[in-house]
Amino acid sequence: MKNLINYYYNLDLKAFKKSEGKFIFQSDNKFYEFIPFYGDVNVFYKNYITVVNSNKYCHQIIFNKEKKILTFYESKPYLLLKKNLSINNKVNLKEIITYDIPIHCEVKLEWKKLWKEKIDYYEYQMSQLAHKYKKLKNSFDYYIGLSETAINLLNYAKEKDIRFFMCHRRIKQNEKLDDFFNPVNFVVDSKTRDIGEYIKINYFTKNVDYDDVCRYIDILNFNDTECILLLARLMYPSYYFDIYDQIIQGFIGEEKIEVYTKKNASYEAFLKKIYIYIRLNFRIPEIEWLEN
Numbered sequence: 001m002k003n004l005i006n007y008y009y010n011l012d013l014k015a016f017k018k019s020e021g022k023f024i025f026q027s028d029n030k031f032y033e034f035i036p037f038y039g040d041v042n043v044f045y046k047n048y049i050t051v052v053n054s055n056k057y058c059h060q061i062i063f064n065k066e067k068k069i070l071t072f073y074e075s076k077p078y079l080l081l082k083k084n085l086s087i088n089n090k091v092n093l094k095e096i097i098t099y100d101i102p103i104h105c106e107v108k109l110e111w112k113k114l115w116k117e118k119i120d121y122y123e124y125q126m127s128q129l130a131h132k133y134k135k136l137k138n139s140f141d142y143y144i145g146l147s148e149t150a151i152n153l154l155n156y157a158k159e160k161d162i163r164f165f166m167c168h169r170r171i172k173q174n175e176k177l178d179d180f181f182n183p184v185n186f187v188v189d190s191k192t193r194d195i196g197e198y199i200k201i202n203y204f205t206k207n208v209d210y211d212d213v214c215r216y217i218d219i220l221n222f223n224d225t226e227c228i229l230l231l232a233r234l235m236y237p238s239y240y241f242d243i244y245d246q247i248i249q250g251f252i253g254e255e256k257i258e259v260y261t262k263k264n265a266s267y268e269a270f271l272k273k274i275y276i277y278i279r280l281n282f283r284i285p286e287i288e289w290l291e292n
Contacts, residue, residue: 001073005034008064008071009080031083032062036076037184041069047186051166054101058183059083079184087177093208093216095177096194101166103188109162109229112154115236119147122241125248135254136244139261143237149287150235153228156285161225162190170238171197173205192226196233203270204239204263210273217278227282234271 001023002013011032016025023034037044051058061069062080070077123144130137167189168180179185187193195216202208222230240260246252260267275290 153232
């Protein structure tokens with residue numbers, strides 16, 4: 001691998017190591033990552049250029065000697081990123097809000113289609129594996145119910161009222177700014193995507209509370225549709241399905257799902273308070289089970 005990187009990028013590699021599928025090294029006192037790439041390289045590069053032209057920081061793409069973004073290693077595509085900043089501080093809501101890059105081209109919200117496909121897949125999978133995963137089976141219907149409520153909420157969102165920004169595929173628990181600035185994570189979507197994912201995952205680690213959410217809803221000046229999207233995002237249990245996937249794939253034990261299932265009543269109460277706040281200040285549909 002060292003020889004391949006040296007050949008394609010003409011770099012003198014120092015402190016070379018492999019971590020989680022990435023090859024990390026230094027050259028001329030700068031930090032680099034040679035990382036696997038998945039997806040559409042043209043969409044990826046378009047998003048990258050949008051961020052660069054906005055004068056917001058992200059890690060720099062380094063082209064290889066053939067002036068290409070991708071370099072193949074063992075028939076798999078990789079790309080090289082140069083870190084002109086390497087920040088270990090954790091992402092917070094303020095950082096997400098100020099990373100403000102509006103998108104002015106025509107975009108469609110894909111959440112409903114994606115979520116419905118995922119739910120259909122999970123329901124089929126659980127029908128085949130319920131006998132093997134008792135803990136998952138016991139909690140599964142509850143989270144499917146949350147998902148269906150989230151999907152139904154999207155029916156009330158008006159496409160013309162959705163403002164699109166550069167967002168991230170997922171805001172992870174304890175995510176560092178170093179990952180936040182990685183261009184492979186960029187995706188064009190409603191700002192409520194990043195906000196909702198941050199609130200949702202950080203609620204369980206007590207890094208965000210009801211007052212934080214209300215304050216940022218006010219600061220962001222959301223319209224009615226964007227509040228519907230935020231509520232749907234908070235409702236959709238991506239955190240549950242992330243753990244579910246790791247259990248099914250054998251990476252972690254089934255008991256790990258209890259990190260969330262033991263707190264479902266608490267999170268539901270949190271959702272109810274946010275729903276009431278939004279309903280008092282915006283025009284959103286009634287959700288009967290959150291009214292009681």
